[in-house]
Amino acid sequence: xxxxxxxxxxxxxxxxxxxxxxxxxxxxxxxxxxxxxxxxxxxxxxxxxxxxxxxxxxxxxxxxxxxxxxxxxxxxxxxxxxxxxxxxxxxxxxxxxxxxxxxxxxxxxxxxxxxxxxxxxxxxxxxxxxxxxxxxxxxxxxxxxxxxxxxxxxxxxxxxxxxxxxxxxxxxxxxxxxxxxxxxxxxxxxxxxxxxxxxxxxxxxxxxxxxxxxxxxxxxxxxxxxxxxxxxxxxxxxxxxxxxxxxxxxxxxxxxxxxxxxxxxxxxxxxxxxxxxxxxxxxxxxxxxxxxxxxxxxxxxxxxxxx
Ligand code: NAD
Numbered sequence: 001x002x003x004x005x006x007x008x009x010x011x012x013x014x015x016x017x018x019x020x021x022x023x024x025x026x027x028x029x030x031x032x033x034x035x036x037x038x039x040x041x042x043x044x045x046x047x048x049x050x051x052x053x054x055x056x057x058x059x060x061x062x063x064x065x066x067x068x069x070x071x072x073x074x075x076x077x078x079x080x081x082x083x084x085x086x087x088x089x090x091x092x093x094x095x096x097x098x099x100x101x102x103x104x105x106x107x108x109x110x111x112x113x114x115x116x117x118x119x120x121x122x123x124x125x126x127x128x129x130x131x132x133x134x135x136x137x138x139x140x141x142x143x144x145x146x147x148x149x150x151x152x153x154x155x156x157x158x159x160x161x162x163x164x165x166x167x168x169x170x171x172x173x174x175x176x177x178x179x180x181x182x183x184x185x186x187x188x189x190x191x192x193x194x195x196x197x198x199x200x201x202x203x204x205x206x207x208x209x210x211x212x213x214x215x216x217x218x219x220x221x222x223x224x225x226x227x228x229x230x231x232x233x234x235x236x237x238x239x240x241x242x243x244x245x246x247x248x249x250x251x252x253x254x255x256x257x258x259x260x261x262x263x264x265x266x267x268x269x270x271x272x273x274x275x276x277x278x279x280x281x282x283x284x285x286x287x288x289x290x291x292x293x294x295x296x297x298x299x300x301x302x303x304x305x306x307x
Contacts, residue, residue: 001056002240004024004069005109007101008077009038009060011222012117015229016036016074016236018045021054025059025240028058029067029249030134039061068108072236074142074191075128078118079102080223081216087120087175088301098124102131113141113239113274114193118233121174122250123301125263129252130307136252142173143169144248144265146231150211151180154204160194161187170208171248171257171265172294178265179290184281238270251275257291262290262298 004020006013009032018032032038042060049055067073078094081087098118106112107212114134116125118125125141132139147170165188172179182201185192192201207214215224238245247270250263254277257266267279283291 001031002071003069005031005112005240007031007073007075008103008118009034009041010076011080011200011225012228012232013076014041014045015225016076016117016232017041017058019229019233020051020236021045021049021056021058022052023237023304024056025233025236026053026071027056029070030058030060031062031064031067032060033062035062048299064108066106066274067105070105070109071110072115072239073105073109073112074115074117074232074236075076075101075124076117078234081119081212082222083217083220085216087212090119091123091301092264092306094118094120094124095127095305098127099131099244099269099307102128103191106132106134108188113181115232116141116250117228119174120301122263122265123305125250127305127307129263130146136254137276139252140235140268140270140275141174141250141263141265142168142228142232142235143250144172144178144267145234146228147174147178147180147208147211147265148248149227149231151185151204151208154207155185155192155196158200159187162176169248169267171267172291173264173298174250175297177290177294177297178207178209179287179294180208181201181281181287215266235270237290239272239274242272243275243290244269244271246270246279249275251278255279256280258288259295262295262302264298266293 038060168185
């Protein structure tokens with residue numbers, strides 16, 4: 001059975017734990033810097049096991065010894081946005097936290113596959129790669145799948161059709177300059193450009209780009225966690241079960257899409273070896289220009305890093 005460590009027992013970490021438990025993906029270790037919180041949430045989740053029907057163990061801890069030998073590590077530690085903040089406003093504080101937790105967790109799990117969630121995620125994945133020294137296949141961010149999922153929900157609501165039949169792909173950085181690709185968004189194989197007017201598609205694209213901010217403005221005390229937790233769960237599942245799902249996620253680029261030396265959202269095949277392939281789509285000039293703009297944002301963020 002796989003061993004999964006989730007670093008950060010806040011909203012995203014606890015929700016991810018629950019999703020992974022319900023999918024019975026493996027033994028889960030939930031670790032946080034605050035004493036009592038991971039233990040309390042782990043116990044609460046174990047006490048719901050008889051009702052939710054999962055038969056795996058969840059251990060809450062503050063001790064990295066308990067994380068040793070993990071197959072998959074998810075980093076959710078750090079600050080979340082409050083209203084009026086951009087993801088970039090979290091950069092310096094979260095970079096210090098990601099450096100610290102990466103060094104702690106990698107010592108006991110040198111061969112893990114790591115999924116970084118903390119924001120700004122494209123930059124934090126860069127920090128985690130630097131301090132884990134993991135090969136590019138074994139480290140990725142979580143973002144594009146979430147952004148695509150938000151886009152899918154808006155399409156489904158607009159057309160009043162099942163979520164199950166709606167697919168979409170969002171590439172680029174996880175921020176206002178992300179790159180939703182409407183011509184690749186489909187309903188049972190039919191492009192949404194055949195079903196929805198250009199104005200309405202533009203409005204949905206804009207809402208997708210600001211999707212995280214819309215929730216922050218409503219919650220006022222933090223950021224989204226149900227859809228983020230569900231997205232991480234799908235990625236962990238694809239790795240643990242070797243199911244080769246195709247999801248957009250920040251991957252280390254070495255020339256794909258004409259970009260290199262950054263993590264940014266591209267379509268990836270996820271399996272037991274981590275990122276097993278990056279799929280390269282033929283983009284229009286306009287889409288490529290948008291990808292390049294996205295990449296400039298990531299490069300600027302990395303250049304300003306202090307760790
Ligand atoms: P939260 O405040 O609920 O939880 C963060 C947790 O991290 C807290 O429990 C805190 O104690 C813990 N933590 C802080 N420093 C730590 C350390 N050094 N070691 C271990 N744990 C530490 O926040 P959240 O809502 O769970 O969000 C977590 C992060 O995920 C934020 O940075 C947020 O912006 C990001 N996020 C990313 C996406 C995405 O799409 N990539 C989506 C949602 C949230």
